[in-house]
Amino acid sequence: MKIEYDNDEFFQQYARMARSREGLSGAGEWHQLKKLFPDVRGKRILDLGCGYGWHCMYAADQGAEQILGIDISARMIEEAVKRNKSEKITYRVCGLEEYEYPEKAWDCVVSNLALHYIEDLASVYRKVYRTLRPGGTFLFNIEHPVFTAGVGQDWIRDEEGKALYWPVDDYFYPGERKTHFLGCEVMKQHHTLTQILNGLLLCGFALEAVEEAHPSEEMLALPEMKDEMRRPMMLLVKARKPEDFSRSAGDTVSGERCCKEDQKGK
Numbered sequence: 115m116k117i118e119y120d121n122d123e124f125f126q127q128y129a130r131m132a133r134s135r136e137g138l139s140g141a142g143e144w145h146q147l148k149k150l151f152p153d154v155r156g157k158r159i160l161d162l163g164c165g166y167g168w169h170c171m172y173a174a175d176q177g178a179e180q181i182l183g184i185d186i187s188a189r190m191i192e193e194a195v196k197r198n199k200s201e202k203i204t205y206r207v208c209g210l211e212e213y214e215y216p217e218k219a220w221d222c223v224v225s226n227l228a229l230h231y232i233e234d235l236a237s238v239y240r241k242v243y244r245t246l247r248p249g250g251t252f253l254f255n256i257e258h259p260v261f262t263a264g265v266g267q268d269w270i271r272d273e274e275g276k277a278l279y280w281p282v283d284d285y286f287y288p289g290e291r292k293t294h295f296l297g298c299e300v301m302k303q304h305h306t307l308t309q310i311l312n313g314l315l316l317c318g319f320a321l322e323a324v325e326e327a328h329p330s331e332e333m334l335a336l337p338e339m340k341d342e343m344r345r346p347m348m349l350l351v352k353a354r355k356p357e358d359f360s361r362s363a364g365d366t367v368s369g370e371r372c373c374k375e376d377q378k379g380k
């Protein structure tokens with residue numbers, strides 16, 4: 115599969131972003147995502163679309179026992195090995211769609227800004243549910259549907275380039291969106307809010323937190339951040355695989371069924 119992150123020009127541009135230069139402290143969503151992180155001491159963590167491996171390293175620093183970071187881009191994995199190496203972490207070049215998701219193998223699955231590259235989100239949800247141990251956490255950050263349904267993912271601007279408003283169109287048509295990101299044409303996938311949140315419930319997950327990322331007060335002091343208060347860009351979600359299927363009837367029963375159906379289809 116062709117991935118923009120392996121493209122030389124895009125890779126260089128990505129390396130210039132604050133999140134690439136500074137790590138988690140340079141990531142606008144981190145002040146919120148960090149608070150949602152479960153206690154990972156002695157736990158097994160899977161990072162889907164790990165990029166440079168910042169979240170893998172954070173988990174290692176917090177005392178996680180074993181961490182696997184997967185990413186479809188060989189160049190991103192190369193960078194992760196260089197920048198965020200630890201004896202607790204294994205990195206692997208592998209697409210989210212191809213990973214085997216062994217049953218009840220992980221305590222926590224994390225995914226930061228990778229799921230909006232996935233066409234069949236429901237299928238990944240089912241596999242994550244299967245690979246989590248009962249009581250396990252699925253924590254992710256996905257581009258917000260208001261952002262992915264943005265026309266060309268850009269503002270409508272006046273002659274001077276001032277952002278007038280954020281256009282949203284074709285919201286109820288999920289699927290491929292051609293965007294301009296870091297000076298390159300990048301394909302992303304739009305999912306509606308219902309697909310993102312209800313998709314988890316249909317799988318059997320319990321929702322624990324939903325937050326829309328906004329700049330921290332510190333970041334808001336930067337003039338270029340003001341427009342980030344005008345529309346949401348990222349959606350942070352924390353979900354849990356219930357401990358005991360028999361205790362909470364409705365959702366979890368359908369979740370179990372959903373995952374069994376997924377296995378049958380293999």
Ligand SMILES: C[S@@+](CC[C@H](N)C(=O)[O-])C[C@H]1O[C@@H](n2cnc3c(N)ncnc32)[C@H](O)[C@@H]1O
Binds near residue numbers: 185190231
């Ligand atoms: C915006 S970066 C985020 C990287 C990292 N999670 C972080 O927050 O620093 C998105 C990452 O998702 C990866 N990615 C995109 N599509 C993927 C797929 N189908 N399977 C695995 N990784 C994918 C890209 O290669 C890239 O490293």
